[in-house]
Amino acid sequence: MSDTALHTPETLRSRSESVARSLPPLLVEAQHLAATILLGEHGRKRAGTGDEFWQYRAAEAGDAYRSIDWRRSARADGHFVRQTEWQAAQSLMIGVDDAASMTFTGDKSRPSKLRRAQTLAMALSILAVRGGERVGLTHLVDPPRGGEAQLIRMASALMDSHEPGDYGAPKPRVLPVGSRAVFFSDFLGDPSAIETVLGQAADRGVKGALVQVLDPQEELFSFDGRTLFESMSGTIRFETLKAKSLRDAYLERLAERKARLKEITRRTGWRYHCHHTDKSGEPTLLWLYNMLDRAR
Template sequence: MISKAFPSTVEPRVTVTLTSLIELAGFAVRIKLHHPQFRARQSGGYVSRFKGRGMEFEEARIYQAGDDIRSIDWRVTARTGTTHTKVFREEREKPVFISVDNRAAMHFATRGVFKSVLAAKLAGLLAWTAQQQGDRIGGQLFTEQFCCELKPQNGRPAVLRFLDLLVKGTCGASAAIVSLEQVLARLTHHARPGSLVYVISDFRGLDAKAEIHLAKLSEHCDVVLVFVYDALEKALPTYQGRYRFTDQVREVVIDSADSPRLQAYQQHFADRQQRLEQLAKKPGLALIQCSTTDDPLACLR
């Protein structure tokens, strides 16, 4: 198991540096975000059809035969007494909004890298890819204590600002957060309609209320859930013995001979995984699953 007792030098399996995230720019050319057949990894045969570029309101004009009645501008219609419809134009760039989970449970791994490190690398690759495609980059970082957002902006400075947030793990203006539901509720307000939204997390605390916010978000945005996990969370070792786990503060001992507890542990993970897979079958949602031993570039490709 990787220990969180940090050595004197930076351990790349445990923490990320700004330099390491900047170096990901060279690998981002191998990824394409707006693919018309984005298939959910390990989640069945569901195909999410992403709409591509977002649409932005341009003007209101008098309604014409054949116009979509859902685009009627009721405010202008009421004010003028004549039916008007909204006209939209294609945005030159699509906002890409990346939400990253940095809660305590993300600072864990038994092999590979910490989940938090994997999440930061995935986010970095996505941010550089968006920048190279000419899209605007914004993001969200959350822990049990705070949640903060960066408004989508253009160019390399926007990426560097986001990467700096990932490395520092905190920001000046933030809101106190205690649940995943509250984080996703904030996300629905900060991600503009037409955005491509990535949520990178182990999704601990995902419940019916949190799912409502994801469903609401997917009505106006394309949402990709990136499920990050460690192999030990999926299944405990099969050989007999007592296993001690610690975060240097708390300690848990699990006896592999305790079959009921072992089955309950593994079922808890399976339930969360299945919940995500079922959620990803809904329109506007897709799922990527990535373990701490996986190559983040391969996961996104």
């Protein structure tokens, strides 16, 4: 298809209408949730863009051309960015797992794990932007930015992207030195990937939190008798005649997973929080808001 065809009024209108159908509900829901949190002083509210030198760091994908310090770069075999303390402290990076397992809900009356994660992520981003911070998504190459336009870009990206496979793991492409980060997931996949990412984040001075989003059905395991278990993608199937007999072993494995996540965060200086989709998002958002304020 030619570039001209991609930009015809019909194509642009179709794309705009498609985005309009999915984007507003997420933003409206997130704005409503964010409004429940009293906006106090969040982040460092220095005048201007900050002028206290903090460090030089190697240039990363997504850094603006004008941000490169050419005098410092001339003394080395690479490009360097002059970073101020304010700029580092004011960046919040967010990752939302959108693999197949996150689309699960045990009841049509409550949101899927993915929808709740998206809402919490956007509500937290709204609070950060209103507090003068820059926000971004970890799976994109774009650097964090401030402003309402950035919130719209993030919401659109969250609605568009989908991770292949049953379970996802954090794969940050942008994680500025000294920034803060939050990863939303059910964290039911391979925990070694989480250990690797948080270890790398800690080495870069990045502080943050893991928010494990679970459906209450995943905590109760109220199955009995003949039951067919199937992964959300349909690639994993298991049938049993005595589902109830598996409950204790399942709950033990889930407890072990939570304990491992808590240990990973403890070792790396991060924090862990578990959220259930049958509960209001307000307590979790307030916890994140206060946690990030202390992590400055």
